[in-house]
Amino acid sequence: MSDTEFEFDLAKDLPRYQAPPELRAAIRRAMSPEPRPRAWWWVGALSASATAMVLTLFWASLGTLTQWRAVPTDPLHRLSRAVVSEHARNLIWGDLQGREFRPHIVPAALPWLRLETGVGHRQAFIGDGQLGFVGGDPVYLDGRRGVALHYKDYDGHSVSYLAVPAPGLTIPEDLRVPVGRYRPALVRNDGFSVWVWKEGDLACFLVADLVSESDLERFKAYFLRIREATQPFIG
Numbered sequence: 359m360s361d362t363e364f365e366f367d368l369a370k371d372l373p374r375y376q377a378p379p380e381l382r383a384a385i386r387r388a389m390s391p392e393p394r395p396r397a398w399w400w401v402g403a404l405s406a407s408a409t410a411m412v413l414t415l416f417w418a419s420l421g422t423l424t425q426w427r428a429v430p431t432d433p434l435h436r437l438s439r440a441v442v443s444e445h446a447r448n449l450i451w452g453d454l455q456g457r458e459f460r461p462h463i464v465p466a467a468l469p470w471l472r473l474e475t476g477v478g479h480r481q482a483f484i485g486d487g488q489l490g491f492v493g494g495d496p497v498y499l500d501g502r503r504g505v506a507l508h509y510k511d512y513d514g515h516s517v518s519y520l521a522v523p524a525p526g527l528t529i530p531e532d533l534r535v536p537v538g539r540y541r542p543a544l545v546r547n548d549g550f551s552v553w554v555w556k557e558g559d560l561a562c563f564l565v566a567d568l569v570s571e572s573d574l575e576r577f578k579a580y581f582l583r584i585r586e587a588t589q590p591f592i593g
Contacts, residue, residue, distance in 0.1 A: 433524070433526070433527050434527060434528075434529065434530070434533075434543070434545070434554065435545065435547075436500055437499060437500055437522070437524065437527070437554075437561060437563070438545040438547055438552045438554060438563065439547055439548075440499040440500045441499065441518075441520055441552055441563045441565050442547045442548055442550045442552065442565055444497055444499060444506065444518070444520065445516070445518045445550065445565045445566075446548075446550075448495070448506075448508065448516075448518065449516055464482055464484045464491055464494075467493075467494045468482060468494075471494055471495075471496060471505045472505075472593075474496040474503075475496045475497075475503045475504055475505050476503060476523075476592060476593065477503070477504050477505045477521050477522070477523070477560065477590060477591075477592060478590065478591050478592075478593060479505070479521075479588060479589060479590050479591070480589040480590075480591065481587065481588065481589050482507060482587065482588045482589075483507075483509075483519075483583055483584045483586075483587035483588050484587075485509065486583065488511055488512060488579075488580075488583075489509050489510070489511050489517065489580055489583060489584075490509060490510055490511075490512075491507065491508070491509055492508050492509060492510050493507075493508045494506060494507045494508065495508070497520060497522070499520070499522050500522075502522040502523055502524065503522070503523075504520055504521050504522030504523065505520065505521050505522075505590070506518055506519070506520045507519045507520075507588075509580075509584075511576075511580070515566055515567060515568060516566065516567070517564065517565070517566040517580055518563075518564070518565050518566070519562070519563070519564050519584050519588065520562070520563045520564075520565070521557075521560050521561070521562045521563075521590040522560065522561055523559055523560060523561075523592055524556075524559070524560065524561035525559035527556065527561050529542075529543045529554060529555070529556060530543065533545065533554075537553075537578045537581055537582060538578075538582050540555065540581075540582075540585060542554055542555040542581065542585075543555070546569060549567060549569060550565055550566065550567050550569070551565070551566060551567075551568055551569050551573075551574070551577055552564065552565045553565075553577070553581045555585070557589075557590055557591075558591070558592070559592055560590050560591070560592060562585075562588075562590065564577075564580065564581050564584060566580070568580075
């Protein structure tokens with residue numbers, strides 16, 4: 359039998375099956391795919407724009423936050439901010455508001471604080487009828503070890519005195535305020551007022567939440583009490 363006769367007989371003898379109707383439609387769809395709906399392009403473009411907007415807002419907010427949190431380069435304001443942060447930390451975690459007046463512990467506290475920090479006091483304000491002593495702590499401010507003495511007045515205001523070594527610190531004349539025979543600087547920061555003065559190579563600070571004009575007169579009186587009765591030194 360020839361090859362031609364074999365192919366003819368094979369084509370005649372093999373069974374034939376009818377293709378299902380949906381096969382033709384499937385083939386046509388595969389050969390001519392439908393265009394992508396425009397809605398998907400619009401969603402993709404919107405998503406890209408939203409992502410770009412979120413990133414822009416994030417970097418803008420980060421820049422603003424960095425600027426707000428930036429540490430001042432001026433030593434006086436940098437130390438004053440550290441003093442305010444230490445005072446606020448004690449208000450929150452040290453429970454200054456809840457402490458009772460304890461003037462009797464001052465004589466024992468001063469030698470211990472000197473041993474811990476290298477900042478001593480020949481004498482310190484222990485309190486009076488308006489301002490009472492509640493405690494003392496060693497502090498570490500802007501890379502400097504120092505002493506903090508805490509007071510509370512009878513209206514509930516907490517007042518902290520701090521002394522840290524700062525031999526190169528200068529106090530600008532435009533910040534000085536006459537208080538009695540002294541001229542300390544007055545710095546305001548984050549809702550607190552801070553008196554700043556120098557005693558030798560020590561920078562001394564008095565901080566409280568007394569910021570209004572009427573409170574300022576009371577804060578001046580507190581400064582005079584503590585300044586007159588407190589004599590710090592390094593050693």
